[in-house]
Amino acid sequence: EAGVVQSPRYKIIEKKQPVAFWCNPISGHNTLYWYRQNLGQGPELLIRYENEEAVDDSQLPKDRFSAERLKGVDSTLKIQPAELGDSAVYLCASSFRTGDTGELFFGEGSRLTVL
Amino acid sequence: GNSVTQMEGPVTLSEEAFLTINCTYTATGYPSLFWYVQYPGEGLQLLLKATKADDKGSNKGFEATYRKETTSFHLEKGSVQVSDSAVYFCALLVGGGNKLTFGTGTQLKVEL
Numbered sequence: 001e002a003g004v005v006q007s008p009r010y011k012i013i014e015k016k017q018p019v020a021f022w023c024n025p026i027s028g029h030n031t032l033y034w035y036r037q038n039l040g041q042g043p044e045l046l047i048r049y050e051n052e053e054a055v056d057d058s059q060l061p062k063d064r065f066s067a068e069r070l071k072g073v074d075s076t077l078k079i080q081p082a083e084l085g086d087s088a089v090y091l092c093a094s095s096f097r098t099g100d101t102g103e104l105f106f107g108e109g110s111r112l113t114v115l
Numbered sequence: 116g117n118s119v120t121q122m123e124g125p126v127t128l129s130e131e132a133f134l135t136i137n138c139t140y141t142a143t144g145y146p147s148l149f150w151y152v153q154y155p156g157e158g159l160q161l162l163l164k165a166t167k168a169d170d171k172g173s174n175k176g177f178e179a180t181y182r183k184e185t186t187s188f189h190l191e192k193g194s195v196q197v198s199d200s201a202v203y204f205c206a207l208l209v210g211g212g213n214k215l216t217f218g219t220g221t222q223l224k225v226e227l
Contacts, residue, residue: 004158031213042119042204042217043159056212091158095213102149102208102215106158 002026004107006092012113018080021110025073025094032069033104034077035091043091049075082114117142119205119218127224128195136190136221138179138205146207148172148181148188149215153202162190162203195225 005024013019025032030051035043046065048056051072060067064083069075079086089111093104122137140146150162150172163172168183177192188205205218 033213040219042206042219043215044217045214048212048214056214093159100147100208100211100213102147102164102206102213103161104159104213104215106160108156108158 004092004094004105006090006107006110008110009108010111010113012115013082014115015084016081018078019082019112020076020078021090021092021112023075023077023092023107025075025092026096026105029094029096029105030072031095032075033093033095034067034075035093035106037089037091037109039088046077079112082112084114087112087114117146117207117209117216119207119216121203121205121218121221124202124220124222125224126221127226130197130225130227131194132225134190134192134195134199134223136203136205136223138188138190138218140186140188140205140207142186142207142209144209146209148179149206149208150177150179150188150190151204151206151217153204153220155201159204195223197225197227199223200225 032049034046037043049069067077089109091109093106147166149164151159152162153159163174165172165181171180202220206215
């Protein structure tokens with residue numbers, strides 16, 4: 001069974017440029033999460049989707065970050081414009097159901113460097 | 116608020132040594148506790164969990180016991196292998212939505 005797939009794995013951009021990350025969750029997983037992991041820190045939740053609906057986006061900096069999950073499968077996270085402090089690893093995760101099992105399946109992440 | 120504190124790494128051990136990685140937490144409510152592991156070049160994956168006090172989670176020779184009185188969930192393994200080299204994250208879950216709160220991670224290096 002394929003795991004969570006993310007792309008690109010690495011991205012280097014200059015500040016003020018836009019960037020987008022893509023995630024394909026495990027087939028059948030209706031819940032999708034985007035996390036941000038700063039260097040030396042643990043992952044922090046940015047947004048959670050139940051199917052197409054963003055049910056928790058309280059930690060998403062909405063002035064420059066946006067996300068979508070059309071058709072309840074793939075998802076895209078966008079930053080526009082990027083700032084130096086956005087350099088981090090962006091992790092996508094999915095889970096089978098909403099129940100609070102705490103078992104999330106993570107992709108390998110997209111490492112963003114903003115120069 | 117909710118938070119998790121882990122011992123700083125890297126932790127370097129010889130193969131077959133005993134491993135302990137400390138984890139303590141603060142939580143508003145009664146949390147479930149988790150250890151996630153990230154092997155080089157891979158995504159985080161659940162290693163073990165415990166959902167109530169005195170529960171012991173175990174997997175792949177690793178164990179952790181939910182200690183409510185000391186608000187701790189220390190990870191242990193009796194004999195580590197080189198293949199255990201990874202970053203280990205302690206996490207908690209309180210309330211709905213599978214919203215995990217992670218610690219900062221502890222890197223383990225096991226040498227021959």
